[in-house]
Structures are given as C-alpha cells and as structure tokens.
Amino acid sequence: MTNTSRRHMLKLSMLAAGAGVATSQQAFGAGSLVGNLCTPDDLSLAEDDPGSHDFNLSPFVDPLPIIPVATPINFPLDPPIDPARHQRYTEFLPQKTYIQVLREFDHQYHSGIPFATRVWGFNGNVPGQTFHARYGEPVLIRRYNQLPADHVGFALPSFTTHLHNLHHASESDGMPWDWVDPGFFWDYHHVNAPAGGDPLQKQTTQWYHDHRMDFTATNVYMGLTGFYLLFDNQDTGNEHDPSPSAFRLPSGKYDIPMILHDISLGEDGQLYLSQDTNGFLGRYYTVNRKITPFLEVEPRKYRFRFLNGGPSRFYELGLNDGLLFNVIANDGNLLPKPVIAETIKLSVAQRFDVIVDFSQYQPGASIILENLMEQIRGEGPTGRKFAKGEGDPVMEFRVVPLTGPDKSRIPNELRALPKINLKEVKQERLFKFDYFGGMWTVNGQGFDMDRMDAYIEQGSAEIWTIRNGGTRWEHPIHIHFEEFQILEFNGKPLQESDVNNSRKDVLTLGPGDEVKLFFHFRDFLGCHVMHCHNVVHEDHTMMIHWHIAPPKNGPVLGAIIEPRPVMRLGTPPAGF
Amino acid sequence: MKSRRQFLSASAALPALALSACTSTGPSNLITASTESRICKKPGGPSAKYFPNVVVMTHTGRRAWFYDDLIKGKIVGINFMSVKSEEQFPVTQNLAKVQELVGNKLGQGTFMVSITTDPEHDSPAILEAFAKKHGAQEGWIFVTGKPSDMQAIYQKLGPHGGYEGAGVNHHIWRYGNEPYARWAASHAMAQPHQLAQRLSWVEVNKEPNSKKA
Ligand SMILES: [Cu+2]
Numbered sequence: 064m065t066n067t068s069r070r071h072m073l074k075l076s077m078l079a080a081g082a083g084v085a086t087s088q089q090a091f092g093a094g095s096l097v098g099n100l101c102t103p104d105d106l107s108l109a110e111d112d113p114g115s116h117d118f119n120l121s122p123f124v125d126p127l128p129i130i131p132v133a134t135p136i137n138f139p140l141d142p143p144i145d146p147a148r149h150q151r152y153t154e155f156l157p158q159k160t161y162i163q164v165l166r167e168f169d170h171q172y173h174s175g176i177p178f179a180t181r182v183w184g185f186n187g188n189v190p191g192q193t194f195h196a197r198y199g200e201p202v203l204i205r206r207y208n209q210l211p212a213d214h215v216g217f218a219l220p221s222f223t224t225h226l227h228n229l230h231h232a233s234e235s236d237g238m239p240w241d242w243v244d245p246g247f248f249w250d251y252h253h254v255n256a257p258a259g260g261d262p263l264q265k266q267t268t269q270w271y272h273d274h275r276m277d278f279t280a281t282n283v284y285m286g287l288t289g290f291y292l293l294f295d296n297q298d299t300g301n302e303h304d305p306s307p308s309a310f311r312l313p314s315g316k317y318d319i320p321m322i323l324h325d326i327s328l329g330e331d332g333q334l335y336l337s338q339d340t341n342g343f344l345g346r347y348y349t350v351n352r353k354i355t356p357f358l359e360v361e362p363r364k365y366r367f368r369f370l371n372g373g374p375s376r377f378y379e380l381g382l383n384d385g386l387l388f389n390v391i392a393n394d395g396n397l398l399p400k401p402v403i404a405e406t407i408k409l410s411v412a413q414r415f416d417v418i419v420d421f422s423q424y425q426p427g428a429s430i431i432l433e434n435l436m437e438q439i440r441g442e443g444p445t446g447r448k449f450a451k452g453e454g455d456p457v458m459e460f461r462v463v464p465l466t467g468p469d470k471s472r473i474p475n476e477l478r479a480l481p482k483i484n485l486k487e488v489k490q491e492r493l494f495k496f497d498y499f500g501g502m503w504t505v506n507g508q509g510f511d512m513d514r515m516d517a518y519i520e521q522g523s524a525e526i527w528t529i530r531n532g533g534t535r536w537e538h539p540i541h542i543h544f545e546e547f548q549i550l551e552f553n554g555k556p557l558q559e560s561d562v563n564n565s566r567k568d569v570l571t572l573g574p575g576d577e578v579k580l581f582f583h584f585r586d587f588l589g590c591h592v593m594h595c596h597n598v599v600h601e602d603h604t605m606m607i608h609w610h611i612a613p614p615k616n617g618p619v620l621g622a623i624i625e626p627r628p629v630m631r632l633g634t635p636p637a638g639f
Numbered sequence: 640m641k642s643r644r645q646f647l648s649a650s651a652a653l654p655a656l657a658l659s660a661c662t663s664t665g666p667s668n669l670i671t672a673s674t675e676s677r678i679c680k681k682p683g684g685p686s687a688k689y690f691p692n693v694v695v696m697t698h699t700g701r702r703a704w705f706y707d708d709l710i711k712g713k714i715v716g717i718n719f720m721s722v723k724s725e726e727q728f729p730v731t732q733n734l735a736k737v738q739e740l741v742g743n744k745l746g747q748g749t750f751m752v753s754i755t756t757d758p759e760h761d762s763p764a765i766l767e768a769f770a771k772k773h774g775a776q777e778g779w780i781f782v783t784g785k786p787s788d789m790q791a792i793y794q795k796l797g798p799h800g801g802y803e804g805a806g807v808n809h810h811i812w813r814y815g816n817e818p819y820a821r822w823a824a825s826h827a828m829a830q831p832h833q834l835a836q837r838l839s840w841v842e843v844n845k846e847p848n849s850k851k852a
Contacts, residue, residue: 113688114688212843212844213819213843214819215685215818215819215820216685216819216820216821217820217821217822218821219821219823219840219841221840277823277824277825277837277840278823281823338689338795338796338813338822339799340798340799340811340824341799442799498798499810500728500808500809500810500811500827500828501719501797501798501799501808501809501810501811502798502810502811502826509810509825509826509828509829510826511829511830511833512833513830513833602823602824603798603811603824604825604826604829
C-alpha cells in the first residue's frame with residue numbers, strides 16, 4: 064500500500080465514524096480525500112511501521128479526561144524532609160506537602176481497543192494530577208518509585224521528575240542523573256518565587272515529566288507527565304474574583320489543561336515505540352491520554368492550556384470552523400497582551416494558553432481541533448500545511464446549553480516583559496545543534512554527565528547564540544531554570560506583535576536557523592542542562608550541562624549541596 | 640512479528656545451512672547441526688521485533704542467527720564499525736576499554752557485538768585479526784555477513800533509521816537487556832566507564848515477570 068493511500072485509509076475510517084456529527088462530516092468531506100501526501104518511496108509514515116497496529120478506531124468516542132487536581136497531605140512525612148539536601152530551604156519553608164507514587168497500572172486509551180494498556184503514572188493517574196501552586200506558597204513533593212523493577216518493555220523503571228521551566232534549585236529540578244530506582248524516593252522542593260524576585264517573571268502553565276538519562280523518551284511515552292500550574296494575585300484562578308488586580312480569566316471547570324501525545328499500540332494493545340533516532344511519530348493523537356476525544360463545552364469562554372508532551376511530533380493546531388484563538392501565554396508566561404491567532408504551532412514541550420470563545424454557537428454544534436502540520440518522519444515537519452478542515456482531527460468540542468452567565472474576561476493587557484539591559488551581559492556563548500557520526504551533538508559532542516560545558520557567574524546576564532547546523536532537522540531546544548527572551552531570529556529582531564516576544568523556555572530551531580537569546584542566572588547555584596526536547600534526540604546525546612558558580616563580587620544566593628544528594632530508601636505511607 | 644517471519648522464510652531458502660536457531664543458547668552451540676533448524680518453532684523473546692534475525696558470520700568463523708544467537712536472552716552493547724574506518728572513528732579502541740570495565744560479566748550474560756558496515760572487506764578472518772589486535776575476549780563478537788543482511792541490520796539498528804550513508808555513522812552504541820526489552824543508546828566514543836555503567840542500568844536482579852496479554 065502506498066503512503067498516500069495509507070493516509071487516506073486512516074482518514075476514511077475517521078470519516079465513517081464521524082458521520083453522526085453533522086459539522087465534522089462536513090469538515091472531513093471529499094476535500095480531504097484528495098491526496099495530501101506525495102512522499103518519495105523511501106519515506107515512511109507512522110502508520111506504515113509494522114509495530115504499530117491499526118485498531119480501526121472511531122474518533123470522538125471517549126470524553127476528554129479532566130485531570131484531577133493534586134491534594135496536599137495533612138500528616139508529617141516519614142522519614143522527615145532533610146533540609147540539608149535543599150538550597151535556601153529555611154527561606155522557603157514548604158507550606159504544602161504532596162506525595163506522588165509512581166506505579167504501573169492499566170489504562171484504556173480508547174474504548175474501541177479490546178485491551179487495556181499498561182502505563183506508568185502518578186497515584187494511579189495518567190497524566191499525573193495537576194498541581195495548583197501559588198506564588199508565595201513553597202511546596203514539597205515526595206515521589207516514591209513503586210514501578211515494577213522487573214518491568215518488561217522499552218522503558219526503564221527508574222525515574223527523575225523534571226518540573227519543566229520552574230525556577231528552583233538544581234537538586235529539585237529532576238536532573239538526568241538524579242534518578243530514583245524502585246524502592247526509593249526523592250524530595251522535590253519548589254519555592255514558587257519569581258526569578259530575581261521580579262513579579263514580571265511570574266509563570267502560569269508548567270509541567271512535570273520524566274528526565275531519566277537515555278530513557279526520557281521511553282519513560283515519558285509510558286505516561287510520566289503532568290501539569291503544574293501557578294497562580295498569583297493577577298492570574299488568580301477565579302473568574303469571579305472581585306479584586307481589582309485579578310484578570311478574571313476563565314477558571315475552574317472552564318480552565319482545562321490539555322496535554323498532547325501521539326502514540327502507537329502493538330497488536331496486543333501495548334504501547335509501541337520504534338528505535339529510529341530521528342524521533343518517533345505515533346499513529347494516534349491523544350489528549351490527556353485519550354485517543355481523539357470529545358469535550359462538551361458551553362457557549363462561553365474557555366481557557367485551554369495546550370502542551371505538546373511529545374515525544375517528537377510538531378503541531379499546528381487550528382479550529383476547523385474559523386474560530387480563533389486568543390493566545391494569552393507562551394511557554395507558561397502571560398504575554399504583554401493577548402495575540403489573536405488562527406493557528407498555533409507547538410513543538411515538543413511548548414505550551415500555549417489560549418482563550419476560545421464558543422458563545423456564538425448553539426447547543427449541538429461541533430467544532431474540531433485539528434493538526435494542520437504535515438510530518439512524516441520524526442526529524443521535523445515537511446513544511447507543507449493542510450488546508451483548514453483537511454487536517455488530522457485531534458479532538459472535538461460539542462456545544463451544550465449554557466449553565467450560567469460567563470463572568471470571565473479577556474484582558475487587554477496582561478504581563479509586561481522584563482526590560483533587557485545589555486550592559487549586564489558578562490559572557491556570550493555559541494551552541495551549535497547538529498549531528499556527527501550518527502549521534503545528535505551540541506558543539507560537536509555528545510552528552511557527557513562528567514563534562515561541564517559552561518560555568519556561569521551567578522547574578523550575571525549572558526547572550527547565547529543557538530544555531531541549527533542541520534539542513535533537515537528541526538530541534539525544539541529547551542533550557543532549564545532561567546527563561547530567555549529572543550534578541551534576534553536569523554539576524555533580525557522579532558516584530559513587537561510576534562507571539563514569541565515573550566519569556567520562553569523552548570526555542571524551535573528550523574534547519575539553518577540561528578537565534579540570539581538573553582538571560583539572567585539568579586537565585587541558586589549548581590547544575591542545569593540544555594537539550595533538544597525532541598526527547599528521542601535528547602536520549603541520543605543532544606544535551607549539555609552547565610553550572611552556576613558563585614559571583615566574584617557581591618552576595619551569593621544558595622549553596623552547592625555537597626556531596627550531591629542521592630535517592631533515599633523508603634516506601635509510601637498507608638493509603639498511597 | 641511480520642518482519643521476523645519474513646526473515647525466517649527467507650533464510651529457509653538458503654541452501655545447506657546447518658543451524659540450531661531453535662535450540663542454541665549461545666554462540667558456543669552454533670555449530671550443532673540439526674535437521675529441525677529450518678522449522679523454527681521457538682518464539683522470539685520480548686525484543687524480537689527490534690532485531691532482524693538474519694544469518695551472520697562471527698569473527699571466529701561461525702554462522703549465527705543475529706537475533707536468536709547473539710542478542711536473545713542477553714544484556715548486549717551493540718555498535719557499528721569497520722576495520723578501514725577505525726583510524727577515523729576509533730570506536731573499537733574505546734570499546735576495548737569498556738570491555739576491561741565489564742570484566743567478569745563479559746560472556747556471562749553480558750556481551751558486546753560489533754557489526755561491520757563494510758562486509759565486502761571485513762571477512763571473518765580480517766575481523767578475527769582485528770579483534771585480536773584490540774584484545775577482544777570471549778563475549779565480544781565481531782559480525783559480518785551478506786551485504787544485504789548487514790544492510791538490514793544497519794537499517795534497523797543504525798542511526799536515523801539507517802537512512803544516512805553507512806560509512807561514517809559509527810558513533811551510535813546501543814545497549815539493552817533483551818529478555819526485558821529494555822533498549823537505549825549512547826555515544827560509542829563516550830568515556831568507557833559511562834558505557835560500562837550503562838550496561839548495569841538495564842540489569843534486573845529478578846526473573847522476568849511478563850504481564851503481557
Ligand atoms: Cu532535536
């Protein structure tokens with residue numbers, strides 16, 4: 064079967080199943096059956112991988128899972144927290160404590176699959192529970208490894224949980240080498256304070272995911288992801304908030320985090336992952352770990368927090384009905400003002416918070432979220448884009464009657480960007496992402512956990528030039544700990560209206576792209592990493608390791624914890 | 640599984656192969672002749688779908704099923720090399736240091752498999768001399784074979800899905816534990832202690848407890 068007809072088959076089965084829904088039937092009408100893809104013979108689609116089974120699934124059968132919110136514990140930890148393991152612990156005493164136990168359990172990816180799928184998750188949840196954190200309220204999360212030591216499958220039952228883009232100490236960041244084996248636990252201390260104490264550095268939508276060295280793609284793919292949301296006196300999480308500072312963004316059940324993963328299943332219904340070092344493309348789209356689900360929405364405003372959870376796919380999301388996105392946050396940072404967008408591009412690990420207003424719809428209407436980005440191999444998109452209504456369906460919104468007035472707002476002004484002062488720059492560095500000898504490299508070298516790639520003075524600012532040396536690959540580059548602002552993209556500053564005029568932690572590099580970034584390094588000492596967030600590239604050594612050292616003059620914040628903490632032996636308390 | 644069946648039926652057509660793919664437990668059994676050999680009823684292990692089961696030649700001049708005899712049931716480090724490219728990509732030199740650190744485990748459940756990307760030149764005899772030069776002990780196996788079979792292995796296990804030219808992509812070092820289907824990769828030029836350590840990451844102390852349906 065040719066690639067083109069494969070894609071048609073997939074679309075056909077989607078179409079047949081969607082026939083009961085008037086608008087979706089229109090959306091996937093004859094237009095989509097004209098070949099979208101003409102690929103050279105040596106290229107393959109995710110659907111062509113013999114390890115990936117076609118279960119002939121209908122779209123929009125299962126409701127979108129709403130991820131439960133984590134609840135703190137109300138008893139002391141045993142053994143207690145060891146303050147000596149954490150920088151600045153007494154300055155940021157935890158006000159809430161959580162326990163997460165990582166286990167293996169069964170999950171139904173789609174009700175049409177005759178098998179349960181073994182997954183890994185947190186307290187029985189996949190994705191893991193969503194944390195609702197507040198600025199000024201430090202938290203401690205203790206995570207226990209109760210994964211099966213004798214697990215049979217591609218993933219390694221050894222975790223290290225990275226809280227993506229949060230500003231916290233190295234030992235709580237889930238470094239690739241800080242792993243926790245079955246029977247052990249790790250304490251993660253999150254200070255929930257803005258970088259440099261600057262309120263303009265506050266964040267909103269972050270997430271946690273596994274970062275085990277060499278096994279990040281496999282462990283993330285097995286299920287080890289979840290959301291961590293931050294609220295403050297503006298983004299209060301209450302659309303009825305009478306406080307004059309409150310933005311009154313859609314909240315509660317109208318504020319929905321959505322994590323996208325593409326997956327393939329073997330004929331036994333278990334997750335299938337290929338060995339292709341370019342990256343992995345799954346056969347099925349999932350949102351919150353359900354294949355092509357639906358969500359009932361009221362005719363009102365919603366805040367959707369879209370996150371591309373990987374492993375490798377790039378998305379361009381659009382709504383088939385011409386409905387627009389009001390983009391309010393990029394990579395978990397509120398923008399200076401909302402940006403209205405027809406589509407949003409998400410490379411792996413990127414987030415966009417958007418407000419979608421369904422108020423023009425009558426109950427019974429159906430709107431499809433589709434992926435318009437053509438991608439046939441893990442290395443990056445082809446560059447071709449599907450026409451609206453002809454993309455791959457990701458999920459459906461079904462309009463139901465309004466249950467109450469919509470008091471939420473889309474503010475005209477959100478959060479200003481911190482000023483860039485180039486006089487603070489102490490150092491410029493160049494990092495070239497490329498490949499050599501078949502492995503992914505940064506500045507010509509593969510990752511080496513024993514080699515320090517950069518020493519940075521605490522309190523200083525730096526300019527990093529990030530270059531893609533490849534001609535075919537796209538790399539979503541992620542930098543831990545401190546956010547950057549883009550000074551130049553291919554030699555030019557961004558336009559003021561560009562949605563990437565934002566604080567960011569993921570930089571998408573197309574072939575040959577070169578980008579100049581500005582950032583500060585503040586508040587803690589120690590090691591962090593920069594890597595490609597196509598997690599298959601990351602696992603194939605596209606990562607470096609840098610270190611914040613005490614400043615030559617002036618005050619030091621934090622202290623290097625020596626020797627570096629290791630996992631602690633212990634099992635979860637009763638009830639977990 | 641489909642590809643495995645294809646490989647098996649293809650190999651059944653090879654003339655006069657005396658293999659014991661169904662019964663062998665390691666390279667030392669390879670020579671045992673068996674009339675059953677071409678009717679392989681033994682199911683593949685958990686990692687069967689990742690490995691072409693083609694017939695290869697080892698540097699000691701033995702025939703082996705690549706998956707059944709060299710991978711199945713073992714913890715393995717796998718790399719690509721060629722005698723001619725060693726000067727430019729000294730991966731074998733680096734892996735010789737890994738071998739030292741693996742120590743007694745080598746050949747006792749843990750193996751190293753080095754696959755040539757230049758089978759036209761790298762005959763078993765040339766590989767034998769090359770292995771000897773690098774001090775390869777029992778448990779480190781150099782592999783050559785029919786160019787199309789070697790290409791099949793490269794396409795499955797080489798970088799970038801085998802799309803790039805085979806000649807210079809010698810930096811991938813795959814490692815894993817076959818009965819547990821745990822596979823990852825690192826850089827063949829990484830510091831030897833880091834590679835040796837990785838072989839222990841995938842070890843499991845208990846018996847496999849397959850929950851597969
Ligand atoms: Cu990459």
